[in-house]
Amino acid sequence: MTVLSGRGLVKHFGPAVALDGVDLAVDRAEAVAIMGPSGSGKSTLLHCLAGIMRPDAGEVHLLGQRVDTLGERRRSALRRSRFGFVFQFGQLLPELPADENVALPLMLDGTSRRAAVKAAQTWFAALGLAGMEHRRPGELSGGQAQRVAIARALVPRPAVVFADEPTGALDQATGHDTMRLLVEATRHNGASLVVVTHDPSVAGWCDRVVEVRDGRVRPPAEGPPLPPPGGHAPPPVPWTS
Numbered sequence: 001m002t003v004l005s006g007r008g009l010v011k012h013f014g015p016a017v018a019l020d021g022v023d024l025a026v027d028r029a030e031a032v033a034i035m036g037p038s039g040s041g042k043s044t045l046l047h048c049l050a051g052i053m054r055p056d057a058g059e060v061h062l063l064g065q066r067v068d069t070l071g072e073r074r075r076s077a078l079r080r081s082r083f084g085f086v087f088q089f090g091q092l093l094p095e096l097p098a099d100e101n102v103a104l105p106l107m108l109d110g111t112s113r114r115a116a117v118k119a120a121q122t123w124f125a126a127l128g129l130a131g132m133e134h135r136r137p138g139e140l141s142g143g144q145a146q147r148v149a150i151a152r153a154l155v156p157r158p159a160v161v162f163a164d165e166p167t168g169a170l171d172q173a174t175g176h177d178t179m180r181l182l183v184e185a186t187r188h189n190g191a192s193l194v195v196v197t198h199d200p201s202v203a204g205w206c207d208r209v210v211e212v213r214d215g216r217v218r219p220p221a222e223g224p225p226l227p228p229p230g231g232h233a234p235p236p237v238p239w240t241s
């Protein structure tokens with residue numbers, strides 16, 4: 001079942017064509033990796049699909065409803081309730097402890113602080129963060145901070161999680177662990193994942209790779225599928241829910 005789709009997406013920045021007619025459909029609980037050279041339009045595609053940016057032409061549908069034509073206020077509400085985001089730098093609020101960072105999306109949608117923090121704390125053990133609930137982002141490693149960002153993205157039970165180079169600032173082994181966690185955690189929660197990455201082994205965790213070149217999606221290459229991520233096998237992810 002298609003959860004999110006972009007059809008004929010076009011986006012210009014002045015004379016530059018960032019998207020030149022992109023079609024992309026994402027199924028329920030599917031993990032899609034978006035790859036391609038720098039400047040090819042990956043982030044622009046993600047921003048159009050996520051309702052952060054309006055395409056110049058084309059349509060975006062979420063669960064059958066057209067969303068690109070909604071006004072800024074409704075798109076913003078949609079982003080908060082239906083989408084989760086993980087960026088290269090977690091963009092956690094430095095003055096808040098980890099559990100309150102995770103609780104924030106729930107509080108913004110009206111859950112009381114107490115209930116939101118309680119719900120947030122249930123995520124820590126499953127993400128290997130037990131005991132770190134009260135640390136501030138500055139007291140976490142890069143990988144731990146990204147796991148807090150993953151929890152924050154998932155806590156409102158979104159339909160789709162968007163991640164733009166989520167492991168770009170991590171070393172390779174930590175990046176693989178984090179990516180594995182991101183893919184498994186979104187899948188376990190029934191959410192779809194759209195992840196931009198430059199790392200081909202990271203893309204190996206996903207169900208499908210979409211290649212973007214010059215603002216277009218390239219047809220899938222002929223030949224063997226991607227090899228599994230080389231050598232490094234992180235431990236299985238424990239799940240409590």
Ligand SMILES: Nc1ncnc2c1ncn2[C@@H]1O[C@H](COP(=O)(O)OP(=O)(O)OP(=O)(O)O)[C@@H](O)[C@H]1O
Pocket residue numbers: 013016017018036037038039040041042043044045
């Ligand atoms: N806000 C903007 N204003 C002007 N041009 C932009 C803007 N955002 C993107 N572009 C241009 O659109 C094209 C696609 O940019 P985009 O950020 O989507 O690429 P990308 O594939 O994400 O690259 P990278 O791998 O470097 O992040 C580029 O030519 C870029 O310079």
Ligand SMILES: [Mg+2]
Pocket residue numbers: 042043044164
């Ligand atoms: Mg980008």
